[in-house]
Amino acid sequence: MKVLSLGGAGFIGSHLTERLLQKNHSVVVVDYYDDKLLELLGHPGLTMLKQDIREENWGLEKLVEDSDVVIDLIAYANPGLYVKMPLEVFDLNFTENLKIAKTCRKLKKRLVQFSTCEVYGKTPASFMNENLMNPTDPAHATFSEDNTNLILGPIGKHRWIYASAKQLLERVLHAYGLEDGFKYCIIRPFNFIGPKIDYLLNETDGIPRVFSYFMDALINGGQMKLVDGGHNLRCYTYIDDAIEAIYRIVQNPNGVCDQEIFNIGSPHNETSIKNLAMLMRDIYANDMWQEGMPDLPEIVAVSSEDFYGRGYEDSDRRIPDITKARNLLEWEPKWNMVSTLKATMNYYVHDYRLHYGLNSLRDHFKHETIVQKIS
């Protein structure tokens, strides 16, 4: 297969590119960075184009024409950005992504579109707690692709612009499918973690994907800050499990993924952010910390307004219903929470330095700061 992977050098994209090349597909990656693909550059099956897709006439149509399937992973995907630059988030995650979808529709090419589990928003328990018989029943937070209502917060909580942009794109793809049979598949990832997920440098960069933020505090010192107490619950999914499902979607056996939406996540790995911080600190203290390294960070609570600024709100809980992925893809996630964390943390503590010979992880990720992303 000839695959066009837009945003294919990011966290998910780099792992997917590796899998596609292993399986002898040819891959054209378009991304404005290539650092997460360093080991693969030079592979005969890979073409890497360093390109900002927001530029005019950069050659999208020809690349789509030449491909069998298009995968769109491009997005701003860090909560700090939703609060700091909501319009940039909307423009990239909706307007620019819509151009890709339109081109695929025009040229009748199949599109695998990355959306997000954030489209589900909040659970009914988050706003009618006292009126529910059993508010902690997981049934209230178990989201299925085709039946669950999507509950987002008020406009003044502008962090929801990320989920709104993704949801609107999903609705357009659905309409394309209805009106002219356009072949698309939508993936809703549930908190993937693994090697090459990015780093938070420091608070002023405002890019806290939570695993990276905690890892940075463990390696470089600082505090592990729990936003609003860290009570919200997430289901963490190891990247290898995720890639297995995504690869099956790209293969699309007998067209089973056409015009479908898939939750991809590990329902059994549910944990609160507070528990995530404690687990990571325990693993680090027992398996990784050595004399001379920065002291283990303290875990402290902060308000979301202090941490992110005004306009922040968050999903309280989200559990993927993966019945559809089980049935159509014969997929089952295998990694539990502790092995997921150990594998990912080990990468950052040991392998990363070996691969790249860097003295400082912070130096390497400096170019990913919000300042450079906007400029």
Ligand SMILES: NC(=O)c1ccc[n+]([C@@H]2O[C@H](COP(=O)([O-])OP(=O)(O)OC[C@H]3O[C@@H](n4cnc5c(N)ncnc54)[C@H](O)[C@@H]3O)[C@@H](O)[C@H]2O)c1
């Ligand atoms: N990682 C998760 O758990 C998760 C959860 C929900 C949704 N998603 C979605 O999955 C997709 C991939 O996520 P990821 O974690 O790999 O994110 P990522 O930020 O690592 O990857 C996105 C890639 O897009 C590239 N990109 C951004 N703007 C670009 C532009 N203008 N021109 C060219 N390239 C550009 C970035 O350089 C990056 O490599 C995103 O759409 C995201 O919203 C991911």
